[in-house]
Amino acid sequence: MLDPRLLRSDPDQLQQGLAKRGISLDLASLQSLDEKRRHWQQEMERLQSERNAQAKKIGKAKAAGEDVAPLLAAVSDLGDRLDAAKASAAEAQDAFQDTWLGLPNIPQSDVPAGENESENVEIRRWGTPKTFDFDVEDHVTLGERDARHGMAMDFAAATKLTGSRFVVMRGQMARLHRALIQFMLDEHTLQHGYEEVYVPYMVNDDSLMGTGQLPKFSEDLFKLEGEKPYYLIPTAEVPVTNLLRGEIVAAEQLPIQYACHTPCFRSEAGSHGRDTRGMIRQHQFEKVELVQFVHPKKSDEALVSLTQHAENILQKLELPYRVMQLCGGDMGASAARTIDLEVWLPSQECYREISSCSNFEDYQARRMQARWRNPETGKPELLHTLNGSGLAIGRTLVALLENGQQADGRVVLPEVLRPYLGGQIEL
RNA sequence: GGAGGGGUGGCAGAGCGGUUGAAUGCACCGGUCUUGAAAACCGGCGUAGGCUAAUAACCUACCCAGGGUUCGAAUCCCUGCCCCUCCGCCA
Numbered sequence: 001m002l003d004p005r006l007l008r009s010d011p012d013q014l015q016q017g018l019a020k021r022g023i024s025l026d027l028a029s030l031q032s033l034d035e036k037r038r039h040w041q042q043e044m045e046r047l048q049s050e051r052n053a054q055a056k057k058i059g060k061a062k063a064a065g066e067d068v069a070p071l072l073a074a075v076s077d078l079g080d081r082l083d084a085a086k087a088s089a090a091e092a093q094d095a096f097q098d099t100w101l102g103l104p105n106i107p108q109s110d111v112p113a114g115e116n117e118s119e120n121v122e123i124r125r126w127g128t129p130k131t132f133d134f135d136v137e138d139h140v141t142l143g144e145r146d147a148r149h150g151m152a153m154d155f156a157a158a159t160k161l162t163g164s165r166f167v168v169m170r171g172q173m174a175r176l177h178r179a180l181i182q183f184m185l186d187e188h189t190l191q192h193g194y195e196e197v198y199v200p201y202m203v204n205d206d207s208l209m210g211t212g213q214l215p216k217f218s219e220d221l222f223k224l225e226g227e228k229p230y231y232l233i234p235t236a237e238v239p240v241t242n243l244l245r246g247e248i249v250a251a252e253q254l255p256i257q258y259a260c261h262t263p264c265f266r267s268e269a270g271s272h273g274r275d276t277r278g279m280i281r282q283h284q285f286e287k288v289e290l291v292q293f294v295h296p297k298k299s300d301e302a303l304v305s306l307t308q309h310a311e312n313i314l315q316k317l318e319l320p321y322r323v324m325q326l327c328g329g330d331m332g333a334s335a336a337r338t339i340d341l342e343v344w345l346p347s348q349e350c351y352r353e354i355s356s357c358s359n360f361e362d363y364q365a366r367r368m369q370a371r372w373r374n375p376e377t378g379k380p381e382l383l384h385t386l387n388g389s390g391l392a393i394g395r396t397l398v399a400l401l402e403n404g405q406q407a408d409g410r411v412v413l414p415e416v417l418r419p420y421l422g423g424q425i426e427l
Numbered sequence: 428g429g430a431g432g433g434g435u436g437g438c439a440g441a442g443c444g445g446u447u448g449a450a451u452g453c454a455c456c457g458g459u460c461u462u463g464a465a466a467a468c469c470g471g472c473g474u475a476g477g478c479u480a481a482u483a484a485c486c487u488a489c490c491c492a493g494g495g496u497u498c499g500a501a502u503c504c505c506u507g508c509c510c511c512u513c514c515g516c517c518a
Binding site (some may be wrong): 078079369 | 456474482496498
């Protein structure tokens, strides 16, 4: 949520910022909603103040043993007037809130305008895509080929068990998948200073509201049937960021850095027909997520280091990638700035997203009321929140298989994984 | 699943339907005293919204959440959520 005061203090910044996302804001109607809301709030509070004064008077009169009948008569219609004002105030508040809560974050000043990913800007590349002197296979072919213990990567089995966009892995493939999780968590906790957390994989709607998935993007989520209205998490961002919902932390505790592995569940509504083959786009996938809560003045540098932490994983895994600055229209609604990491996939001969690192500034924190106490003012102030994938496990597995493939069908894995694979680095 | 108890400020813990945003203690901040510290004493000490030049004053709301009764609710009623104890079941 944006600061509602922005509407009065700097409407131009609001309008121009959202324009970068391709949103043309009807400033006049929004301002009128805001004025209505404040007008009715003032009217309601005026009546409440009157009621309090009268009630106090009655109390005193009664205590003094006086006749309160005339006083009661004087307030007879106050209740009705107050109820009417309350109703109008609530209505005006809802009308404003509906619109306001739906507004995405304002992109930072140097975020390029643009409608979709075609207008993202490449910042840099790392590594050189390998040239193969044989026809490369994609990860599906490579994964399904190992028939020693049945298929190592078995999409048909998953379809039988559940449906499309799921996978079953066996043997060394399942082990490699697990190894990647361990490796990444170890790197982030031991090398990058993150604290590991374990969290619920189901959350309530308050949490989804806090990070911005609700109320607008419910179609992307799996909602559970049952008496509790829980949702499967679409990313660890939701439970981990909400750890600080409604909290006020001490300045010395900052920055707070959490690393968390969870499965992620996404309905992928609206992406029918996209990436239907293989593990690129699944309803269920594993991810190691990095989440930071920082001093509001330090979130820009925090995004740089968080991105570097994700890049370090790719570099240690020897996977070529490029770094993309997302344009306004391609960023998630809550983000003020997003940097994507895209890994090279030989079978597709292109770079594909494997990590998305965002600075949300105070947008999520305001929704969640996640704050720190500023020693200079003694007052609670909003934190800045950030997160990034470090990395998406399924896509990392895909990248390793495809980039490590050999002419004879073997897959050679990077040296760093050896300790996690019982000394082996080959599939 | 069954039976009972409870949710008040950072913590502990009072609170008859009426001047209670809420006693008291602890913690915390400032001051006096002290060479310094401790102790003692004095003062301060919640959050959000509105109004405003103001992070001043003032107004409003908030004692788990949402409804209700009343001129007036932390206090009475209903619903929900959460916590605790006992029994059953269980990884």
